[in-house]
Amino acid sequence: MDFKTEMKERVSYIDEVIKRYLPKEEGFEKTLLSAMNYSILAGGKRIRPMLMLETYRLFGGEQVNEIAPFLAAMEMIHTYSLVHDDLPAMDDDDYRRGRLTTHKVYGEAMGILAGDALLNYSFEVAAQAFSGTMDISRVAKAFTVLTRKPGIGGMIGGQAVDVENCDRPMDKDKLDFIYLLKTGALIEGSMMIGAILAGAKDAKVEEIEEAGRKIGLAFQIQDDVLDVIGDEQVIGKPINSDEKNHKTTYVTLFGLEEAKKKVEILSLDALKVLEKFPKRNKFLEELVRYLIFRDK
Amino acid sequence: MDFKTEMKERVSYIDEVIKRYLPKEEGFEKTLLSAMNYSILAGGKRIRPMLMLETYRLFGGEQVNEIAPFLAAMEMIHTYSLVHDDLPAMDDDDYRRGRLTTHKVYGEAMGILAGDALLNYSFEVAAQAFSGTMDISRVAKAFTVLTRKPGIGGMIGGQAVDVENCDRPMDKDKLDFIYLLKTGALIEGSMMIGAILAGAKDAKVEEIEEAGRKIGLAFQIQDDVLDVIGDEQVIGKPINSDEKNHKTTYVTLFGLEEAKKKVEILSLDALKVLEKFPKRNKFLEELVRYLIFRDK
Numbered sequence: 001m002d003f004k005t006e007m008k009e010r011v012s013y014i015d016e017v018i019k020r021y022l023p024k025e026e027g028f029e030k031t032l033l034s035a036m037n038y039s040i041l042a043g044g045k046r047i048r049p050m051l052m053l054e055t056y057r058l059f060g061g062e063q064v065n066e067i068a069p070f071l072a073a074m075e076m077i078h079t080y081s082l083v084h085d086d087l088p089a090m091d092d093d094d095y096r097r098g099r100l101t102t103h104k105v106y107g108e109a110m111g112i113l114a115g116d117a118l119l120n121y122s123f124e125v126a127a128q129a130f131s132g133t134m135d136i137s138r139v140a141k142a143f144t145v146l147t148r149k150p151g152i153g154g155m156i157g158g159q160a161v162d163v164e165n166c167d168r169p170m171d172k173d174k175l176d177f178i179y180l181l182k183t184g185a186l187i188e189g190s191m192m193i194g195a196i197l198a199g200a201k202d203a204k205v206e207e208i209e210e211a212g213r214k215i216g217l218a219f220q221i222q223d224d225v226l227d228v229i230g231d232e233q234v235i236g237k238p239i240n241s242d243e244k245n246h247k248t249t250y251v252t253l254f255g256l257e258e259a260k261k262k263v264e265i266l267s268l269d270a271l272k273v274l275e276k277f278p279k280r281n282k283f284l285e286e287l288v289r290y291l292i293f294r295d296k
Numbered sequence: 297m298d299f300k301t302e303m304k305e306r307v308s309y310i311d312e313v314i315k316r317y318l319p320k321e322e323g324f325e326k327t328l329l330s331a332m333n334y335s336i337l338a339g340g341k342r343i344r345p346m347l348m349l350e351t352y353r354l355f356g357g358e359q360v361n362e363i364a365p366f367l368a369a370m371e372m373i374h375t376y377s378l379v380h381d382d383l384p385a386m387d388d389d390d391y392r393r394g395r396l397t398t399h400k401v402y403g404e405a406m407g408i409l410a411g412d413a414l415l416n417y418s419f420e421v422a423a424q425a426f427s428g429t430m431d432i433s434r435v436a437k438a439f440t441v442l443t444r445k446p447g448i449g450g451m452i453g454g455q456a457v458d459v460e461n462c463d464r465p466m467d468k469d470k471l472d473f474i475y476l477l478k479t480g481a482l483i484e485g486s487m488m489i490g491a492i493l494a495g496a497k498d499a500k501v502e503e504i505e506e507a508g509r510k511i512g513l514a515f516q517i518q519d520d521v522l523d524v525i526g527d528e529q530v531i532g533k534p535i536n537s538d539e540k541n542h543k544t545t546y547v548t549l550f551g552l553e554e555a556k557k558k559v560e561i562l563s564l565d566a567l568k569v570l571e572k573f574p575k576r577n578k579f580l581e582e583l584v585r586y587l588i589f590r591d592k
Contacts (some may be wrong), residue, residue, distance in 0.1 A: 029477075032456035033448060084412060108385035110460075113459065116411070120447055120448075137438060144423045151416045156416060159409060160325050163405050173394055
C-alpha cells in the first residue's frame with residue numbers, strides 16, 4: 001500500500017475514534033454540544049493523534065483501543081485552540097477549511113464556550129483511561145504530559161507571545177520560543193504520550209520529546225519557506241504574505257537558503273532518533289518526511 | 297473562636313495555598329502569567345476550596361498539604377469561568393469585586409487566553425498530586441471528578457443554557473438545570489473531591505454529591521430571594537433588578553414565600569446529610585448555614 005493510501009486509512013480510523021467520544025447533541029445544552037461537534041468535525045489532517053498512534057506502535061504498543069481516549073483528547077485540545085484563535089478578538093477569521101468558523105455559525109459567546117468546553121472535555125475523555133485496563137501509573141504519567149504541553153509552558157504560552165508580537169520585529173530567540181511552544185509542544189506531547197502508553201522508559205520518552213521538538217520546529221520553518229516559494233494555488237494564501245505583513249520569519253531573519261538548510265538538518269536529526277529504536281516504524285518515518293517536506 | 301474569625305483563618309490558609317501554585321511572572325510569556333495571577337488574586341470567598349477542605353476533614357482527612365493541588369485547581373477553574381463570563385461577548389463587565397476585569401486591564405485577546413490558561417493550568421496543578429504520597433487510584437478518582445464537574449454535564453453546560461436563555465421566560469425544569477449545573481456542579485465537585493481524597497467509600501461520596509447539589513441549589517434560590525428583599529446597599533446591586541430585567545427566577549415562578557421555604561427545606565436536607573457522619577464537622581455545618589442564609 002502506498003503512503004497516501006495508508007495515511008487515508010489512519011485518518012478514517014482516527015475520525016472514527018473521535019466520533020466515539022463526541023457528546024450526543026441533546027438536552028437543554030444542545031447548542032453548545034452542536035458547536036463542539038461542528039468544530040471538531042470540520043476535518044483536518046489529524047496529525048497529532050496520528051503521531052501519537054504511530055509512536056505508540058514504534059514502542060511495540062498493540063492495544064490501540066486502550067489509547068483511544070488520548071487520541072481523541074489531543075485532537076480536541078488542538079481544535080479548541082483553533083476555535084479560540086478564530087475569534088474576533090484574536091485572528092477574526094470567518095472561514096477555516098472552507099467552512100464558516102464556529103463563532104460565525106453559533107455566535108461569539110457560544111464560540112468562546114465551545115472552545116472552553118472542548119478543552120475541559122479533552123481531559124474528561126482522557127480520564128476515562130483511568131478505568132481501562134492499562135497500568136494506572138502509566139496513565140497518570142501520560143495524563144500529566146497531556147495537561148502540561150498545551151499549557152503555559154507549552155501551546156498557550158507560545159500563543160500569548162505570538163499575539164503580543166505579531167506586528168513587531170522579533171529576534172531568533174523569541175521566534176524559536178513561539179514556534180517551539182505554539183506548534184511544537186502538542187507534537188512533542190502527542191509523541192511522548194504514545195511512547196509512555198506503550199511502556200517506554202523515561203530516557204526514551206525524553207529522546208522522543210527531543211525528536212518531536214525538532215519536527216515541530218522544522219514544520220514551522222517549512223511554513224515560512226512555503227510562504228516564499230509556494231505556488232499561490234497550492235498553499236491557498238497569497239505568496240509572500242508574511243513579507244507583506246512585516247512578519248518576522250526564518251526567511252526574513254536568515255534568508256531562504258539558510259531556512260531550507262535548517263529544515264533539512266532538523267528533520268534528519270529527528271529521523272535519526274526515530275530510526276535507532278529496535279522496532280522501526282516506516283510509516284512514522286514517512287509521515288515525518290511528509291509533514292516537513294510538504295508543498296502546502 | 298467565633299465563626300467569622302475561623303472563616304478568615306481558612307481564607308488566609310487557602311490564599312497561601314493558591315499562591316504556592318501561581319506561575320512566576322517571567323519570560324516572554326510574562327503578560328499571560330500576570331493576567332492569570334491578576335485574575336485569581338482579585339480575592340473572593342474561596343468557598344469551593346473551603347468546602348473541599350472541610351469535607352476532607354469531615355471524613356477524617358489530616359494530610360491537608362496533600363490535597364493542596366486540588367484546592368488550588370478548583371479555585372483556578374472557578375476563576376477562569378469568571379474571566380470568560382466578564383468578556384464583551386458574554387456579560388461585558390468592566391468591574392468585578394471593585395477592580396477592573398481581566399480583559400479591561402490586559403485586552404480582550406489576553407482575557408480569552410488567560411481564562412484558557414487558568415483552566416488548563418488547573419489540571420496541570422492537580423496532576424502534581426500523582427507524584428505525591430497519596431494513593432494513586434484515589435487521586436485518579438478525584439481527578440475524574442475535577443474533569444467532569446466543570447464540563448458539559450456541569451458548569452459549562454449550565455452556563456451555555458444560561459447564555460442562550462437569559463432574556464427568555466423559562467420553566468422550572470430549565471431554571472433548575474441552570475442552577476444545578478452552573479453553580480451547583482463545582483460545589484458538588486469540591487465536596488466530592490474532599491471526601492474521595494480522605495478515603496470515603498463510593499456510597500458516602502454519592503451522599504456528599506447529593507448534599508452539595510442541595511447546597512448549590514439553595515445558594516442560587518437565596519440569590520433570587522435577596523434580589524427582592526435585600527437592602528440595596530447590602531447586596532450591592534439595585535433591588536429587584538431581576539424583575540426589571542424580566543429574568544425568570546424562583547421568586548417570579550413561585551412567589552417570595554415559596555422560594556424562602558424551598559431554601560429552608562433544601563438546606564435542612566443538606567445539613568441532615570452532613571450531621572449523620574460519625575465525625576461531625578461543626579465548622580462545615582456553620583459554613584453551609586452561612587452560605588445559604590447570607591444577607592448578601
